[in-house]
Amino acid sequence: MINEINEQTIEQKPYLPLKEKSRNDLPDYLKVSNRIFRQMLISSLEDADTIVKRLNTIEKLNFARQYAHLFHRLFYVQLQQDQWKYYYDIDIKENIWSGRVSTKWALMNSMYHTYGRSKQLIEQRLHTIARQLQEASPKIQEFSNQPLPPCILEMNPPLDFPFFVAIITAFVRKGQYKLKQQFESKKKMLILDSTDHRLVQAVYNLKPTKQQIRAIRNRWKAIYNKIQIKEQIEILKHRIHSNRLPPAFNLLDYSLDKIEKILTRSPKSSITNSTDQETVLSARRLKKIGRFKYDILELSIAAGEEKHALFPDLFQQLIVAVETREQHMLKRADYLKQEKLKSFFDDAPTPENDIMDDNSNDSVGAINH
Incomplete structure (x- = not known):
């Protein structure tokens, strides 16, 4: 159990494991x-x-x-x-x-x-x-x-x-x-x-101060957001190049931002395009929006790294612990992304x-x- 230090205590609920559901999808x-x-x-x-x-x-x-x-x-x-x-x-x-x-x-x-x-x-x-x-x-x-x-x-x-x-x-x-x-x-x-x-x-x-905790959380949040956008971009790439997609997977379900909503509501062309053309155009649009947000998050990461570079030597041990966890976040996210991609595009029977x-x-x- 993780307890926050120098912050208001958060009430923890007891962990009551649920019974495993029977598999009816076999x-x-x-x-x-x-x-x-x-x-x-x-x-x-x-x-x-x-x-x-x-x-x-x-x-x-x-x-x-x-x-x-x-x-x-x-x-x-x-x-x-x-x-x-x-x-x-x-x-x-x-x-x-x-x-x-x-x-x-x-x-x-x-x-x-x-x-x-x-x-x-x-x-x-x-x-x-x-x-x-x-x-x-x-x-x-x-x-x-x-x-x-x-x-x-x-x-x-x-x-x-x-x-x-x-x-x-x-x-x-x-x-x-x-x-x-x-x-x-x-x-x-x-x-x-x-x-x-x-x-x-x-x-x-390591008993960080409140200010340090806020900085650490902001950095972790920036990394998490970057991971999510990177994962989305990878899926978009597969969307464009893959000829086999699961029927339940619909990229239009992605909630991006107000720009996407405006584009979604824009009048459709009077020219009837094939399903493949519409799929490619939609994927390209979403990919560009995702890339734009990804670039913004990269700036956030760079700003966070610059801020941490200014920390005094007294907090070097704290920074090492934070960076160790960041590396694990990337490792975990990469594995999870690969599992999702396999789930979406696996040709397994x-x-x-x-x-x-x-x-x-x-x-x-x-x-x-």
Whole structure:
């Protein structure tokens, strides 16, 4: 917990961790349409089409769906176990666990207000996951030990079952690719956020004066604003050069300034441009406005650096602590920016999106387990 020195004390609220929500955005292989299900299977492994094209009845597809459903559940629980075990191990090693400051305090110091999980919550989650793993593993074994349905036994030539299982395994792994990336991102952000809290605390431990605190906060705020504009410019560049954009991402949602609002309200040209032309023109306009604000913030940073250069040697230790935290802010922001860019423009397989987009009515009426 970070306590402000030489400033009015800010009331801290107790940290009550919330229960983790169940993921309803994961693909349900029992409900996806036949067409999408076949396409996903074929793209999972090389030469998978030699097997998939023989799954030409509802009964055969239903068998493959149930296998995929069981593997999906097992792999998902294993991913969760890996994530929460990492939390426990890193917390034991680094003694970081969880931390929280008020939203107001976080805003004043340009930081995220919370990080991590309590030891009690992590242990509870690991216990629950261990029980779920004990349930998921035997279900696959039980399903494998059951006699094969007649539709599979009667296939001629016989089904290459090891290759079939390899296809299902690769298919499920591919479907959980983005989920795994999200888990890895959370691991990295835990270290970045906990380090940020520690570095901010190190600055206040040096007992700066009120005037110094204001100068430090102004400098951090200027850096934070510069980071935000730089991130926006990077996204704008991708907007111009990328041919693949997520449908929910709309640059017009960016709140820039009064100039943008005036331009947005300006009459449209009577000449009908193509969608691509409108996209490029809109992105260029927003990029120029963003660049203008970015230049202003660079001047603010330069002014702040000049001001800090005049500090007497007595405060050199304080400046070192501040600059150490600034470097970490840049490191954390760069990682977060890359994660956002991957989220916006990643070409990774997203079967759940395909599922949502598919409105066909040829789904198989499989039974949920």
